[in-house]
Every structure is written in structure tokens, then in C-alpha cells.
Amino acid sequence: MSPARLRVLGVERVGPYALLRLGRGPLDPGTPGQFFMLRPPGLVVPRPMSLCLAPPGELAFLVDPVGAGTRALAGLERGDGVHVVGPLGNGFRLDVQRPLLLGGGIGVAPFPFLSARLGRPPALLGFRTAQHAEAAALVPNAEVVLEPTLVTELLSPGFDVLACGPEPMLEAVGRLEPAAQLAWEAPMACGFGACYGCAVEIGGRLARLCVEGPVLGGRVRGQIPAMAGKVAAA
Amino acid sequence: MSPARLRVLGVERVGPYALLRLGRGPLDPGTPGQFFMLRPPGLVVPRPMSLCLAPPGELAFLVDPVGAGTRALAGLERGDGVHVVGPLGNGFRLDVQRPLLLGGGIGVAPFPFLSARLGRPPALLGFRTAQHAEAAALVPNAEVVLEPTLVTELLSPGFDVLACGPEPMLEAVGRLEPAAQLAWEAPMACGFGACYGCAVEIGGRLARLCVEGPVLGGRVRGQIPAMAGKVAAA
Amino acid sequence: MILNASGCLDPLVAPDVARRLDAVVTKTVTPLPREGNAPVRIAETDSGLLNSIGLANPGIDRFLADVLPPLLELGPPVWVSVGGFSAADYARSCTRLDATAAAVVELNLSCPNVAAPEDEAAAIVAAARAETDKPLYAKLSPALPDIAAVAGAAAEAGADGLSLVNTIRGLALDPATLRPRLATGTGGLSGPALRPVALAAVHACFRATGLPIVGMGGVETGRHALELIAAGASAVALGTVLFADPGAPDRVRAELAEEAALHGFGTPAAARGASHERVAAAVNGPRAERERLRLKL
Amino acid sequence: MILNASGCLDPLVAPDVARRLDAVVTKTVTPLPREGNAPVRIAETDSGLLNSIGLANPGIDRFLADVLPPLLELGPPVWVSVGGFSAADYARSCTRLDATAAAVVELNLSCPNVAAPEDEAAAIVAAARAETDKPLYAKLSPALPDIAAVAGAAAEAGADGLSLVNTIRGLALDPATLRPRLATGTGGLSGPALRPVALAAVHACFRATGLPIVGMGGVETGRHALELIAAGASAVALGTVLFADPGAPDRVRAELAEEAALHGFGTPAAARGASHERVAAAVNGPRAERERLRLKL
Numbered sequence A, B: 001m002s003p004a005r006l007r008v009l010g011v012e013r014v015g016p017y018a019l020l021r022l023g024r025g026p027l028d029p030g031t032p033g034q035f036f037m038l039r040p041p042g043l044v045v046p047r048p049m050s051l052c053l054a055p056p057g058e059l060a061f062l063v064d065p066v067g068a069g070t071r072a073l074a075g076l077e078r079g080d081g082v083h084v085v086g087p088l089g090n091g092f093r094l095d096v097q098r099p100l101l102l103g104g105g106i107g108v109a110p111f112p113f114l115s116a117r118l119g120r121p122p123a124l125l126g127f128r129t130a131q132h133a134e135a136a137a138l139v140p141n142a143e144v145v146l147e148p149t150l151v152t153e154l155l156s157p158g159f160d161v162l163a164c165g166p167e168p169m170l171e172a173v174g175r176l177e178p179a180a181q182l183a184w185e186a187p188m189a190c191g192f193g194a195c196y197g198c199a200v201e202i203g204g205r206l207a208r209l210c211v212e213g214p215v216l217g218g219r220v221r222g223q224i225p226a227m228a229g230k231v232a233a234a
Numbered sequence C, D: 001m002i003l004n005a006s007g008c009l010d011p012l013v014a015p016d017v018a019r020r021l022d023a024v025v026t027k028t029v030t031p032l033p034r035e036g037n038a039p040v041r042i043a044e045t046d047s048g049l050l051n052s053i054g055l056a057n058p059g060i061d062r063f064l065a066d067v068l069p070p071l072l073e074l075g076p077p078v079w080v081s082v083g084g085f086s087a088a089d090y091a092r093s094c095t096r097l098d099a100t101a102a103a104v105v106e107l108n109l110s111c112p113n114v115a116a117p118e119d120e121a122a123a124i125v126a127a128a129r130a131e132t133d134k135p136l137y138a139k140l141s142p143a144l145p146d147i148a149a150v151a152g153a154a155a156e157a158g159a160d161g162l163s164l165v166n167t168i169r170g171l172a173l174d175p176a177t178l179r180p181r182l183a184t185g186t187g188g189l190s191g192p193a194l195r196p197v198a199l200a201a202v203h204a205c206f207r208a209t210g211l212p213i214v215g216m217g218g219v220e221t222g223r224h225a226l227e228l229i230a231a232g233a234s235a236v237a238l239g240t241v242l243f244a245d246p247g248a249p250d251r252v253r254a255e256l257a258e259e260a261a262l263h264g265f266g267t268p269a270a271a272r273g274a275s276h277e278r279v280a281a282a283v284n285g286p287r288a289e290r291e292r293l294r295l296k297l
């Protein structure tokens, strides 16, 4: 699990986000919903990023510059090197019948790659502003809603929901669709089970999201299968 | 005593040294032998640098990249900003009859400015290698010696010596010419008497070189006039 | 209120800087004169500055005769930092200072370059208290297993305020020789590396004592000052930053006012303790804290 | 010899990383299971990482039943880090570990996220010593007024080695809310900011005890490892750096060999204590030290 030093091929603005395109190097793109740890230059620990697009020879990430780390990643320039580890964690299960992608804000990030793998299923994306909604252009067959409308308001039953977005949205989706696959977030220092920093409540106890997730079943509280012995007391 | 943010006009290689040319901003060049504190980007404290040249509208410094700070300064690029405080300390007295500049290595730094102010007096400069000796081109009327020859070997009596260079050289000069003016060095964190970091032995006691010097009389041990009350126990 | 940190400004050499401060703090004064440690005394290291000045000072007699009078003429109130090697040392200096116009006596209980009297913090404060009615600030090192407990003991012994923090012990080696860069080997670490440590100390001592606190440690910007105030500081002192930027008092004051306004505080002082407003979550109480994880859409 | 720092690697989740180490150190095990602290538990701050994991671990029973057996099969010797809240806690765990194939017991006397038993360091070591013949390493925090004295006391109580250093207490505030980023408020600071502090601790304890020392704190490169060894470490542990670079064990080992050779040492181990070769100058003895100021022409 060595980090690869990947080359920045380009950084494109997508609304307020930055699409960071890296040469793929020796890394495998993995499964949609899996993530990579990218080390922002000058900072101490890497930041988790879902793979957004996997064109041949490339790995592309959609970065929302919310803090020091994501700003440093969004500020990378063509030709810079960046340390990347991955793919990590458990992505979405792709054996679904009637997929519907449900996204909120930067939660759209894994969907371009996921959509390609699932054959361009319908997507429902919520954004804070029209500017943020520019990212919807990366996802085929997407319907967009803007605040104050919530994606859950437009959700009709009968779909296999795959969702990614802010926690309140995921909780609402989980209540409506207990079988939904939800991609959660937590601050992560390592991404591979080493730091126990990403602990969240799963099945009524604290467990490492990077090991158990980030994609979990909808009914995370009390619904997650018993954890393997080695992480039981995470 | 506010720092000015000066603009880098250019950085030129002079042998292994870098000639850092800054827009003068509001700063006064001061007297030759005085110094400025330049803050290397990303580092915590500034580094002392003698003024090397003072063309109209400019302040230029000759930087020997020996450590993190001087390397960062030598690595500045045209257009960068750099925080500068000065001029600081006591420079050379210019009321001399038969000046002779005696320099060793990067000790050449204050001489271009000093030479101009003294009307291009003769100079005797010692360097480690021919490459280092390229810096002699900045000083008019300079004779160059290379190691193992020492500048003190060529020093004839009858001159008002103004010297700058490594400590063993200055000590030898001080023994030969007790009236010489010697520009000393010490690690400095502030340059204006605040940190007491630059203490050296002056007149048999520890005193702040940035306040008492950096230019001192030749017979520093026991020869320095009693220090002002406020710094007596520095 | 913006002060200098003790040992980080000579107000008589740089009076223009000193006059921009709300109070000037002297370098620590000891009963007898001290030349301080042998050079090399300073070295920059990872995000910090190491020093081993060793309390160079003229001693209390010469300080009172030659230094304090011109200091008092500068304008800002003068805080005198006092050091020593026994409670009696501190007490003696306090007796002398009680008769002067010094505004505050800061008891340096923490210089890492001399023998550390931390154990006796409370005893020293009590001895000083017996000698003077001037406000007493206890200056502590963060290198204590439980700084809040020491602060509490100092408060009970009569301290009127706390100065937090002094440096912590560090070492830097010469890249070529692998020998210590400072003549004394180790030294005190100040600057940015100390920032989170200082914040934690202020945070803990504010809770434990409620005393006025001069916060310091790596402050370079108004934002850093505001964080110390939010953690519990009632004033902020500038140390290492003065070496790089003698204009810092005015700059930080302006930035601090701006940052405070940005956060909705009428004055910087109104932000005092803001980081405590919601009580930290208890161990094993994850539910309430999950709220913190919520990202806005 | 390169190890991981306790709590900075799960060898069962990342066995490929663990196998590149000369020994693997477990996360601290306590007598009873602990879920650890509420999230948020980590935040990056100035040149460092703050954590408040809170000793999440399955407890000694489950550790012995489910974790230790597969760990022992990985290959490298296993060091078990033991924590607790009383000397009896440590003793009990040592009794249980004595019967296992664990190579070393590391006594975590310093976790800043739980009650700190520093005062009783020697008592804990003595209690552990009575229960096991396995090598005992005492892991200390640098947040002690005199770490060398505590190390000396641990040595006398029977410690075979020292692990230096654990984190120091720090705080980071959220830029928007000014509230603590960690749910517990303060946390332990690791990474680059700790580097000069770790070097100083190793330097002081090497002089005081001569015991084997596992040095750690902000090591990111072979150069950093060599500095710890020069200060007195006999082995080096990688902590926070593993989060950014799980390939660090091989990289640092290679860089260390290269750096040691550059400095004229046949092996990295030959550099042990090199920073002590010339005794540090005494206070007020400037003459000898002026030599250090000399610059080559």
C-alpha cells in the first residue's frame, strides 16, 4: 500500500469546485464509492477524495475547497506532483436492478464514475446554488433541485437508491429507503484503518468508517452485520 | 520600525552567491556595514544581510546559500514580495584617511556599497575557490587571493583597515591592526536588540552584536567603551 | 489588550515598538545580574525558534536604578517579569518592586533554561503575595502533566492572573555535525509550533480558574489572537513574531478587530471564552457530537 | 530498527505495511474494552495532527483471544502496548502477557486523552516488573518538568528501555465557530511540531539513563530518524507519517542508511549518541563556544 506520486494533468473549475485530473500512474481506479487519500502539499495528513472520473490513464477528483487541505488540492497546478494512496474502503455494490443516484452538494463527486459503471441511470441532485449545480453537468440523466427543495422530496419509491451527500440528507434517505446504499463521510487521517480517527456510530457502536465503509446500508443503526473480531471495539 | 514589503526586481548568480535586487520601497539604505533583516518565505525569523549595493530605487543583497534561510532568500523570484526591516546596527565609520577593504568569502557583501561611499579605495579579497572569487567583480580596485593564501599575508601597514569576513580572519586582522574596523557576525533572530540571541563577547562580557555592532573596533576584548546602562548586562 | 512577551522586546532599544503596546513586559529580572548562556543561543527549527538566552539581565539592583525609570517614561504601563531560584528570590524582588510604579509583577515560574521551580509554583506565588499588593501574574510552562491544577494552586496562593505559555524544551541538531546547534544543547521552543499547545493551556486554565489570562505562543495574526481569546485569554502577548515583524502590535490589533467583527463580536474582548460556550462532549457520548459532522448541502 | 508508533497502524488491516517493520507495536490495550472518545477525533493543526482517539481497544481478554494470535503470525516481533488507570491495571495485563509470545511490553504512561498517571511512573513500572520477565519499555510524555528524572526513576524501577515521546496536549478551533474541532476539546499533538520536543527528550533521557530508546515524534525522513539516533535513540518509530505514507518504513530505512553513510557512519546504529560527543558548554563559559561561531572562509 505505497503511495504513488501522480502528476497533475490539469485543474478545471466546475462551479465552485475544482476538477483535479491526475495521471493514473500505477493505481487502479477501484469501484465507484471507494476513495483515495491525496496529500495536500505542505500539510501533514492526506485528505479522502472519492474517485469522480476514470478516463483512460487518468484519475479525476472533484474537490470542494472548504478548508486548508481541500484549498491546497484545488490550488495544484499542471505538472505538480501529488502523493496518492488508494483505492480504499468499500464502494457501492453494483448488482442493483433499478439504480437511482441521489446526491447533495459535493456528494455528487463519485457519481460520474458510478453512472458510467451502472450504464447512466437516472440521478437526482440537490445543490445550494445554481453555481454549485454546474457540477451536475458531469452526471448524465441528472435532474437538479436547488435549496430549499430537498432531493428527498422528489424521491419516488421502487428504486435501488445509491446516495452521497451531507449527513442529514443521508439520514433522511435511510429512513425513506432502508435498503439504500449510503456513502458517508468522516474526517480521516489515514484511510486504511490505522488511526481510528474516522470512528462513527455504526450498528450502535463506534467503528472505523474507512474500514467498514464509506458506503454502508441505509439502516446503519443496528442494521450493520456484526463487525469482524479485529475491529469489534474500534 | 515597521517592516516594508519589498518587491524582488531580480536575482542574479554571482559565482555561488545570489545577488538579490529589491525595490527600495520606503527604506533608507543607511551606512555601509549596517544590515537589514530579510524574512525568508515560510520561515519563522528573518536573516541578517548587509546591504551590498544601493543603486537608485534599489537595495541589493549578496546571499551565500548556506542553510534553509539563505537558500530560501536565494530562491526568491522576480515579482515575489519579501519583508525587510532596516537599516539596523552600526556601520563603518567613513572618516578614514587611507582606507583598505579587507574581505573574506561572503564578507565581501558590504564592500560594493562601502567602496562607492569611500571613493573606490583599494580592496584585498580572499576566497575559497575561483568560483567564489567571481564576487570580486562587484568591488572596484580589488586584488584577489585564493586559499591557502590568506588576505592577512598581503596586508601591509599604514592603512585604515575596514574588514569583513570569517571570525578567524577578523581576529588575525585585529591582532595586526588594532585600529581596524571589523564587521562581525552572529546568529540573529531580531536585529534590533529584542531577543538577546546575538550575544558575543565584547570587552570581556557578553553583549548584543546587533546593538553594539556589527562593526566594532579591532581590539574587541577589553577595548570597547563601557556599554550604556541599559544594555550593560546583556 | 496587546502586550509583548517577556524577553521578546527591549523597549529602550525599540521605543517606537514599545509605544504601540498596551503594556510593556520586561525581560525576566533575577536578584543577581546574569550574563546568560554561552552563544550560540538561537536557532530556527521546524515551525519554531529555539532559544537558550538563559535569563540574561542586569539584576534587580541595576534594573531598578537604570532600567525601570526610563521604561516608566515610555508611556505604557510596565509589567516587570521576575525570576529566581527559590521562593525567597521572588519574594525579595517583589519587596523591592512594591515601592515602584510598576503596574504588574509577572512571576516567571517556567523558564526552561534554568532550574525549574514548577513544583513550588504555589509556594512562590504565596511568598510574592506576602510582599506586594501589586497584581501578580503567574507565568507557567505547558510542560506540566496538569497545567490547570498548577494554575488553580497559583490562584489559591494569591495570583491575580496567569501568563500562558512559556516555551517548551526542544533540540535542534546541526545538519552537518549532528551536534546541538545551541551551546546549551536544548533550548526553549517558541513560535508557530507552540500555537496549539498554548491554546490548550489557556483553554484548560480558563476553565479551572476564571482568572485573567495573558495568552501567548506563536501568535502571528489577528486570527491567532482571536483564537486565544476564544479559548479564554483576556489579553494577548506577542513574542517571536516581533522578531520578524516589529510592526506586529498595530497589525495584529487591526486584524484582531476585523476578525472579531467577522465573527459577530462587538469587540475582541467580547469573544473571551467563546470556545467554551458548548460543553465538550463526554467520552462515549457520540450522538450529540455527530451534529458536528453535518456538512451543509 | 524501525517500528510503528503505537496507535498509528493496524497490522491486521494493513499487513503489507506491518511486514516492512522490524517490530510491530499494538495500539494500547487496557484491561476493559473502550470505545474511545466521541467523534470528531482528529484535526490537522499548525505542523501537526491533533487526536483524541481515547484508547479505543477491545480490552485485554478479546485482545489475547482474537488479536494477538493473528498478529504473531505476521512475522515481525510483536510489542504490546499496555495502558490503564492504576498500577494494578498494568500489572494485571502484564501477568496475562507474560504467558504469550509477545516480544516486548510497552507501558503507555503518557496518553494525554486519559487521566495521566505520570507521578506514578516508577510505581507502575515496578508493579509490571513483578509480573513479567519480558523486556519492559516505559513510554513517556514530554509534558513533564523533568523527563530525565522520570526516565531515571523508571529505569531504577526495572524498565529495560524507553519509548519517547508520546503526544503533547494541544487545541485547534474551528475557523468558523471558534469551538474546539475535537469533541473532547483538547487532544494529543503529533507530527512535525513535535520533532524538536522529541529530540530534546531523547537527548536528555539518553544522558540520564543510557537505556535503549525507541525515538519517535514527527519522523518523516531518514534525516529525522538519524537525528533521533544521534540524540540517543536505538530504534525509531513511525507514527503520523504512516497516515500520509504507508510506504514510509522502506523509504525511511533507505534514506536513513544513506544519511548515516553521508555522515561517515558504517551503519545507522553507529550514529547512536553522536550529538553528545562534545559536552555542551556550561552557562557563562562563552570562550570555548565561540569556536562554534567560526565560519569557514
Ligand SMILES: Cc1cc2nc3c(=O)[nH]c(=O)nc-3n(C[C@H](O)[C@H](O)[C@H](O)COP(=O)(O)OP(=O)(O)OC[C@H]3O[C@@H](n4cnc5c(N)ncnc54)[C@H](O)[C@@H]3O)c2cc1C
Pocket (backbone or CB within 6 Å): A035, A047, A048, A049, A050, A051, A061, A062, A063, A064, A065, A066, A067, A068, A069, A070, A071, A106, A109, A110, A184, A185, A186, A187, A188, A214, C293, C294, C295, D044, D174, D181
Ligand atoms: C470517503 C470520503 C470521500 C470524500 N470525497 C470527497 C470528494 O470527492 N470531494 C470533496 O471535495 N470532498 C470529499 N470528502 C470530504 C473531504 O475529505 C473533506 O472536505 C476534507 O478532508 C476537508 O479537509 P480540509 O483540510 O479542506 O478542511 P478542514 O480544515 O480539515 O475542515 C474544514 C471543515 O470541514 C469539516 N470536515 C473536515 N473533514 C470532514 C469530513 N470528511 N466530513 C465532514 N466534515 C469534515 C471540519 O470539521 C471543518 O469544519 C470526502 C470525505 C470522505 C470521508
Ligand SMILES: Cc1cc2nc3c(=O)[nH]c(=O)nc-3n(C[C@H](O)[C@H](O)[C@H](O)COP(=O)(O)OP(=O)(O)OC[C@H]3O[C@@H](n4cnc5c(N)ncnc54)[C@H](O)[C@@H]3O)c2cc1C
Pocket (backbone or CB within 6 Å): B035, B047, B048, B049, B050, B051, B061, B062, B063, B064, B065, B066, B067, B068, B069, B070, B071, B106, B109, B110, B184, B185, B186, B187, B188, B214, C044, C174, C181, D293, D294, D295
Ligand atoms: C550583520 C550580519 C550581516 C550579514 N550579512 C550577510 C550577507 O550580506 N550575505 C550573506 O550571505 N550572509 C550574511 N550574514 C550571514 C547570514 O545572516 C547567515 O548565513 C544566515 O542567517 C544563516 O541562515 P540560514 O537559515 O541560511 O542558515 P542556518 O541553517 O541558520 O545556519 C547554517 C549554518 O550557519 C551557521 N550560522 C547561522 N547564522 C550565522 C551567522 N550569522 N554567523 C555565523 N554562523 C551562522 C549555523 O550555525 C549553521 O551552521 C550576515 C550576518 C550578520 C550577523
Ligand SMILES: Cc1cc2nc3c(=O)[nH]c(=O)nc-3n(C[C@H](O)[C@H](O)[C@H](O)COP(=O)(O)O)c2cc1C
Pocket (backbone or CB within 6 Å): B195, B196, B197, C005, C006, C007, C008, C027, C028, C049, C051, C053, C055, C081, C108, C111, C139, C165, C166, C167, C189, C190, C191, C192, C194, C216, C217, C218, C219, C237, C238, C239, C240, C241
Ligand atoms: C528569545 C526569547 C527570550 C525569552 N525570554 C523570556 C524571559 O526572559 N522570561 C520569560 O518569562 N519568557 C521568555 N521568553 C518566552 C516568551 O515570553 C513567550 O512565553 C514564548 O516565546 C511564547 O510566545 P511566542 O511563541 O509568541 O514567542 C522568551 C522567548 C524568546 C523567544
Ligand SMILES: Cc1cc2nc3c(=O)[nH]c(=O)nc-3n(C[C@H](O)[C@H](O)[C@H](O)COP(=O)(O)O)c2cc1C
Pocket (backbone or CB within 6 Å): A195, A196, A197, D005, D006, D007, D008, D027, D028, D049, D051, D053, D055, D081, D108, D111, D139, D165, D166, D167, D189, D190, D191, D192, D194, D216, D217, D218, D219, D237, D238, D239, D240, D241
Ligand atoms: C491517531 C493516534 C493514535 C495514537 N494512539 C496511541 C496509543 O494508543 N498508545 C500510545 O502509546 N501512543 C499513541 N499515539 C502516540 C504515538 O504512538 C506517538 O507517540 C506520537 O504520535 C508521536 O509520534 P509521531 O509524531 O510520529 O506521530 C497515537 C498517536 C496518534 C497520532
Ligand code: FES
Pocket (backbone or CB within 6 Å): A187, A188, A189, A190, A191, A192, A193, A194, A195, A196, A197, A198, A199, A208, A209, A210, A211
Ligand atoms: S481514517 Fe484512519 S482509521 Fe479510518
Ligand code: FES
Pocket (backbone or CB within 6 Å): B187, B188, B189, B190, B191, B192, B193, B194, B195, B196, B197, B198, B199, B208, B209, B210, B211
Ligand atoms: S539579534 Fe536579537 S538582540 Fe541582537
